[in-house]
Amino acid sequence: MYVCLCNGVTEREIRQAAQAGCGSMAELTMRTGCGATCGSCVSMACEILDETRNEAPRTGGNVVPFPLVLSAA
């Protein structure tokens, strides 16, 4: 289901972002574009983000947080 029609972001993409460590709406926007245009999706996106983060299993720090920054040196 599309949550953000302006930027074509689905519920599944939001859940995947949350499971990968996305912790805020600002981070979700940077990562997916969700909420970056008209903003009418922000409330629903926040609910999905929070719901998924609350049900996500704790992994003990094995998840690489976004954005993944690779060192060139």
Ligand code: FES
């Ligand atoms: S529906 Fe998400 S920014 Fe417009």
